[in-house]
Amino acid sequence: MMAFASPLAVGSVGGQGTSDGLHFGPFRLSRAERRLERDGKLVPLGGRALDVLFALVERSGQVVSKAELTRVVWPGVIVEEGNLRFHIVALRKALGDSAQDGRYLATVAGRGYCFTATAAPTPDVPSATTAVQVPHLPLRTRRIIGIDATVVDASRELLARRFLTLVGPPGIGKTTLAVKLGHDLLEYFPDGVAFVELGALSGNALVPAATAAAAGHSLPVDHRLEHLLGIFRDRKMLLILDSCEHVIDYVADLAEKLFSSLPELSILATSRESLRAEGEHVFRLFPLACPPPTLPPSSEAALCYAAVEFFIDRVQANQLGFQLSDEDTPLVGEICRKLDGIPLALELAAGRVPAYGIKQTAALLDGHFRLLWEGRRTAPPRLQTLSAALDWSYELLNEPERAVLRRISIFVGYFTLDAVIAVACLGDSDSYSVVRILANLVSKSLVALHETSHGVRYRLLDTTRVYGLSKIEATDEARAVACNHARFSYSSGG
Numbered sequence: 001m002m003a004f005a006s007p008l009a010v011g012s013v014g015g016q017g018t019s020d021g022l023h024f025g026p027f028r029l030s031r032a033e034r035r036l037e038r039d040g041k042l043v044p045l046g047g048r049a050l051d052v053l054f055a056l057v058e059r060s061g062q063v064v065s066k067a068e069l070t071r072v073v074w075p076g077v078i079v080e081e082g083n084l085r086f087h088i089v090a091l092r093k094a095l096g097d098s099a100q101d102g103r104y105l106a107t108v109a110g111r112g113y114c115f116t117a118t119a120a121p122t123p124d125v126p127s128a129t130t131a132v133q134v135p136h137l138p139l140r141t142r143r144i145i146g147i148d149a150t151v152v153d154a155s156r157e158l159l160a161r162r163f164l165t166l167v168g169p170p171g172i173g174k175t176t177l178a179v180k181l182g183h184d185l186l187e188y189f190p191d192g193v194a195f196v197e198l199g200a201l202s203g204n205a206l207v208p209a210a211t212a213a214a215a216g217h218s219l220p221v222d223h224r225l226e227h228l229l230g231i232f233r234d235r236k237m238l239l240i241l242d243s244c245e246h247v248i249d250y251v252a253d254l255a256e257k258l259f260s261s262l263p264e265l266s267i268l269a270t271s272r273e274s275l276r277a278e279g280e281h282v283f284r285l286f287p288l289a290c291p292p293p294t295l296p297p298s299s300e301a302a303l304c305y306a307a308v309e310f311f312i313d314r315v316q317a318n319q320l321g322f323q324l325s326d327e328d329t330p331l332v333g334e335i336c337r338k339l340d341g342i343p344l345a346l347e348l349a350a351g352r353v354p355a356y357g358i359k360q361t362a363a364l365l366d367g368h369f370r371l372l373w374e375g376r377r378t379a380p381p382r383l384q385t386l387s388a389a390l391d392w393s394y395e396l397l398n399e400p401e402r403a404v405l406r407r408i409s410i411f412v413g414y415f416t417l418d419a420v421i422a423v424a425c426l427g428d429s430d431s432y433s434v435v436r437i438l439a440n441l442v443s444k445s446l447v448a449l450h451e452t453s454h455g456v457r458y459r460l461l462d463t464t465r466v467y468g469l470s471k472i473e474a475t476d477e478a479r480a481v482a483c484n485h486a487r488f489s490y491s492s493g494g
Helices: 047-057 066-073 081-095 148-161 174-184 204-214 225-232 245-261 306-318 329-338 343-350 353-364 386-395 399-408 417-424 431-443 462-472 478-491
Strands: 022-024 027-030 035-038 063-065 105-108 112-115 163-167 193-197 238-242 266-271 281-284 448-452 455-459
Touching (some): 047 066, 047 081, 047 112, 063 066, 066 081, 148 174, 148 281, 174 266, 204 245, 245 266, 306 343, 329 353, 343 353, 343 386, 386 462, 399 431, 399 462, 417 431, 417 478
Parallel strands (some): 163 266, 193 238, 238 266
Antiparallel strands (some): 022 027, 027 035, 063 112, 448 455
């Protein structure tokens, strides 16, 4: 069901000694952290394999039937027995077991599986890294779906490069990934991880103090860069700068100076565009995989796609006992595709299912309603609706950039550079400025670029397109844009 992550020894939780876990042999298993460690090192496992292990360990010494395991791990979903066998094989590999000589997992012919070891609560004993202080690293409170390989790749790049920026469109999960990396890599940073939530700051002036506070320090009123450098000097730390886009010029300059002056400091930034700072390496995030329209109407087949698994997980969080049926599967696939596999959009749509059902939720996606659907009350204001998430990006554009974004929202699907020039060039812009602005919109993750055998094509995510249409309808340029589009389509034979 979920791809098995390739091996990478990412760190433990910093030896925090939490007693929520269970240990057996050299292993420690934590449900709260959703992780398995061996001798303090993370053992990479897919989410479903972990769920199988939790179910077996919690019934230690009991034979658990295949039917019960399936019911616990895939609630409300009909799956083939081969899926369970796949994850049992993955667990045996991770635990060092074999089917013939299982130290931990035994197969009871005709009955099921049994976890044979004794799992005891992990004692709350300080370890060598207990001194690690993490004043502002948010807790991981939810299961993370569909990014196992991304976590492995981003971990490797951050450890190798020291300065990495996670870049992607609104709602794709940049902060979620940054928080996970902060927790997973604590072992590599004995002086801790400092998480700076820049999205809540109103301007550049507050950035230095927030950065110092995240590391557990304060700055003098007349602070200079040397004061901030002194806080991090000779400390092997990870500094996470989250949501940089609205203070990007200031943060780029600060991050560049910190990186060049402090060889022990690593920097992880999140932004809708790269910082364009010396030493920075950009790691682009992509949407969750969606099923193709040609996929057979099978819930089991659909749940192999991360977008569907994520959507159903969020529906079940809002509606206990929800079951994905084969009948609803094509509609769920359509929802995932219309929302381009963007986690925030999928989460907000999943929250509508208890009120509207799958069919009506899919139908409502054709209008502007999706932009106003509300999410968690505890989310930052800019992420409580899709409209707010896009407003955040739109307001950071200058007026020429806003104009081009509005005008190209008339395109459905892929379009070419020539099409952009033909449609977006009105009285206030020429072809040169439109070409330059299009490049800016690509760099700001508002327009996606695709290289094909027929050349470069561009595309707006469907939610961004709907947002752009809502903006152009409030102007007097809608008619002119429609005429330009019609003329281009006629002249190009489209």
